[in-house]
Amino acid sequence: MACCATLLSGCAGGGHTAPSTGTATSASSSATAKDGTVFTGYYAQQIKRTYDDAHQSLTKKILKDSKITDEEFNELSEHFSDCAKQQGVDVTFDSQGGMQTTYPAGMSQSDGDSAVAQCDEDNDFTSMSILHDSMKSNPKNEDPAVPLLQCLKKNGLAEQSMTVDDYKAIVSDENKDKDVFGKYFDESAPGYDAAKAKLYEACQTNS
Template sequence: MLGRPRHRHRLALGVLALAVGLVAGTGCSVEGSGQGSSGPRPTFTGPYAAEFEKYYGLATTDFEREVIATGEISDAAYAEMEERFSSCLADHGIEFSGFEENGAYETSSAPGGADATVALVNECAESSGANTIGLLHDIMFRDPENVGAPAMMAECLLRTGIVEDGYTAEDFTRDEEGRFLDLGTLPPDDWTAYLGCSEDPSGYAR
């Protein structure tokens, strides 16, 4: 271990926008115009067709475009992306903890301090494919059928038993501005269930 201060980060899951503010640190934004390859753009199908189309257009490397063009993110492709990200950070003297299932990760500080760390992490996230391949992998892991965050949260909360039968996505959206607005006021069991569903809505309480 390097012994320098560590920073908490998370890939910016803007499509789901679950648990905003639960993970402190820096979100890696998706930027860049995406130059595209010289060949024809692939046609995507399935529940995430629009997202694959979007991130194919944002891709800046042949590696990203080749992976995204397949219409899936294989374990091997994700592992290669993670290795590229880790190697890029290592080249800048930054230690990387590895991605967690929810897209969160930790790094050590860059030699130049916190601001330099943010800039270099963002740079590596773009060049390695973390901002495209990584984000696609994470949003599909959390919501395989692309039903949307409110529906997934409602289903998860139903499984925990802290909401009544018939609880819907609309109920959850309303409760985000009411019951769940201040998590500190929730009973301990409700607080635990809400956080568990926020971190893993498709798998928590199964």
């Protein structure tokens, strides 16, 4: 029995990027773990939380220098897949962050899922996957709304006076979002502009 799950994926509905959840720091900082280990850099706070909550000693070893290299993450992934294999479950990964799990004959999907979930928790796999991916794709831990709004302004799709907080307030309210940006993502909206819609989509995709 095989089951395919995609890790670290996300999507934005309504044709725009949702506002940041506020985890970005946008400035280098430092944080101290419960055992006194000091972390520095743009992800210091997130690294501290992951370190303090870690179940796997390898996780703490990897995080001690405030970095997660690809080699280190691959090592952690191997620990995770080895754990699953001991339960009879084969786990493989693809280059896009997808995970393929194959359960042996006679094992229910529920039992297989439980085994994988336990190995995930024991090896801090999901938390480290998210942190590793974030540190690679957004090394300065910036609020993604900042470059997005800059792109919108540059292309005449947002008022120059609009602040990041203004933008977040607008896209968080469905009615306001349609009033302000609907003409760029909703073909049924009054004043829909197909040319600018392409620019709007490009800002969402590339920012």
